[in-house]
Amino acid sequence: MTTKILILTALASELHAAAAPDGVAVLYTGVGKINAAASTTAAILQHRPQLVVNYGTAGKINLAAHGLLEIADVIQRDMLAVPLAPRGVTPLSDEPSRYASGHGSACCGTGDSFVTASDDWLVQQGVDVVDMELFAIAHTCHRYGVPWRAYKFITDAADADAAEHWNDNVHRGADLFWQQLALLRAS
Numbered sequence: 331m332t333t334k335i336l337i338l339t340a341l342a343s344e345l346h347a348a349a350a351p352d353g354v355a356v357l358y359t360g361v362g363k364i365n366a367a368a369s370t371t372a373a374i375l376q377h378r379p380q381l382v383v384n385y386g387t388a389g390k391i392n393l394a395a396h397g398l399l400e401i402a403d404v405i406q407r408d409m410l411a412v413p414l415a416p417r418g419v420t421p422l423s424d425e426p427s428r429y430a431s432g433h434g435s436a437c438c439g440t441g442d443s444f445v446t447a448s449d450d451w452l453v454q455q456g457v458d459v460v461d462m463e464l465f466a467i468a469h470t471c472h473r474y475g476v477p478w479r480a481y482k483f484i485t486d487a488a489d490a491d492a493a494e495h496w497n498d499n500v501h502r503g504a505d506l507f508w509q510q511l512a513l514l515r516a517s
Contacts, residue, residue, distance in 0.1 A: 335515070336379035338370060340463050345385050345504050354511070355379075359463055362442045363406075366463035370470040383514075384467045384480040385507045387500055388438065388459035389445050389488030391452045395459060398506040400434025401480035404464045407452060408441030417451060429468035431479050438482060440465030444496075445488040460488055479514070481507050 337356040339345045347356035355377055359369035370382070390396070405418050405428050414421035418428075439457040452460065459482050471478040483503025486495035 334380050335511075336373055336377050336382050337385060337511075338366070338373065338382060338463075338467055339385045340366070341500075343500050344387055345507065349504065349508055351512070351515070354515075359467070362462050363440065363466040364442075366466035367470050370467045371474075374470065374474045374476055379476060382467065382471050382476050382478045383511070384464050384478065385503075386461055386463060386480075386482055387485045387496060387503065388461045388482035389486045389492050389496070390459050390484045391439070391445075391449075391488055392436075392458040393487075395436065396484055398481055398483050398503055398510060399436040399459060400510075401431060401436050401438045401459075401464065401482055402434040403428050403430040404438045404440055404468050404480070405455060405457070406441065406465045407439035407449075407455075407457065407460060408443060418455065425469065426472065429465070429472055429478075431468070432477075433479050436482070438464050438480065444492065446490055446492045448489075459484060481510055483507065 335354045340361050350356045357373050359366045410417050411421040436458040437456050439460045445460045464480050485499035486492040
């Protein structure tokens, strides 16, 4: 089965599949990089999409960031194998340590932790937002030669109140995303 656009999101609470327009499939990856990589691999092999779009929620590192952002590039914020490789770089691997979508202007840092405190390394890397799935999705798309784009809705400030704010705001970005997807499909 070939699908033109495949939307990947972690949870139904972020985006309801029933709202998807015809010709767009929505699949839920589950939370974290392992779930995202496994789900993305299966989805690409099953649906053979022309484009993978990740929509999800994010905590903001850049205090000026707000609303729905299109992600230009993504790094791993929790790959920490020093001294074998610098933070963010998978040691002994020829795979890229940063993936670019070719669209947007924001940088996302992906990791298997919910960020609740400041991290100077993220600021030094120019990270605007943090999530838990995008790097794995971009990595898998790269391996299979499928273009990707990503949109992140900021739910919290990646601080001590992040979990409470995420719970309050997890559902607020869906309408903005569907509007953006309509514009993307029209272009």
